[in-house]
Amino acid sequence: MGQFITTHEEISNAGRGPSHELWGDCPRDEIKNDFSAGWYFEDDFMNGIGTTDSARYAITNATAGTFLMDDAQGGVALADSASTDATKGINVQLADGSTGERFIPVANSDIWFEARVKAADMATGPEFFLGLSEISETILASSLNTSANHIGFESVSDNGVLLIQGEKAGTRNSALDSPHTLVDDTYVKLGFKVTGVTKVEFYVDGVVKATQLATANIPILALTPSLVCQSGGTTDPIVHIDWWAAYQEYRL
Numbered sequence: 001m002g003q004f005i006t007t008h009e010e011i012s013n014a015g016r017g018p019s020h021e022l023w024g025d026c027p028r029d030e031i032k033n034d035f036s037a038g039w040y041f042e043d044d045f046m047n048g049i050g051t052t053d054s055a056r057y058a059i060t061n062a063t064a065g066t067f068l069m070d071d072a073q074g075g076v077a078l079a080d081s082a083s084t085d086a087t088k089g090i091n092v093q094l095a096d097g098s099t100g101e102r103f104i105p106v107a108n109s110d111i112w113f114e115a116r117v118k119a120a121d122m123a124t125g126p127e128f129f130l131g132l133s134e135i136s137e138t139i140l141a142s143s144l145n146t147s148a149n150h151i152g153f154e155s156v157s158d159n160g161v162l163l164i165q166g167e168k169a170g171t172r173n174s175a176l177d178s179p180h181t182l183v184d185d186t187y188v189k190l191g192f193k194v195t196g197v198t199k200v201e202f203y204v205d206g207v208v209k210a211t212q213l214a215t216a217n218i219p220i221l222a223l224t225p226s227l228v229c230q231s232g233g234t235t236d237p238i239v240h241i242d243w244w245a246a247y248q249e250y251r252l
Contacts, residue, residue: 065080080239086232091137103248112248113245117239131192
């Protein structure tokens with residue numbers, strides 16, 4: 001059971017905390033207090049991301065990139081591409097190096113995921129992924145998603161337009177939807193709920209979107225919270241992450 005210092009406990013669509021419409025049916029307190037009810041991860045970066053936390057995150061550079069703390073109220077981490085060259089940047093996963101995925105979509109079990117993020121310095125880019133993925137040091141490579149199993153929000157078009165994406169064993173979602181466009185230096189909450197292995201509903205600032213993943217695009221192996229920020233060229237975008245969380249209810 002992963003547990004880190006958290007301060008954003010309010011549930012509302014507005015404000016800094018988790019979105020009510022997404023998390024309203026998640027038994028968070030039960031999962032936190034009963035090992036048999038499920039498992040969870042949440043981090044608002046009040047513990048930092050220093051060397052003492054090296055086993056928490058696997059951080060990989062695509063030539064450039066850093067993942068460091070910001071001097072911000074309440075704890076904010078910065079995924080910085082640190083480059084103006086296209087496709088260079090940072091790949092961050094909750095993982096112990098090459099192992100340690102925590103969440104597996106299965107029948108009769110639900111998964112909730114959400115993060116509060118903003119992109120800055122994004123006149124072009126960022127090349128971006130946020131969600132759950134199998135462990136990969138190159139989720140985005142050559143402006144393409146190379147992970148064979150993932151669910152999340154993605155942009156490789158250098159214009160901040162986010163697309164809903166899912167891939168199961170190399171079978172990728174073909175009915176793309178663009179539920180949100182990143183606005184420079186403006187926070188947004190991005191999340192989704194995985195219901196068994198048949199439905200994934202996506203949320204932006206607590207509002208559910210019409211497009212859902214087909215069963216053929218919902219991975220059924222271990223996944224972990226993942227974030228990628230790479231340059232699209234010209235500028236060196238930075239993704240600020242205020243907090244992220246993932247819960248899975250155990251009902252087998």
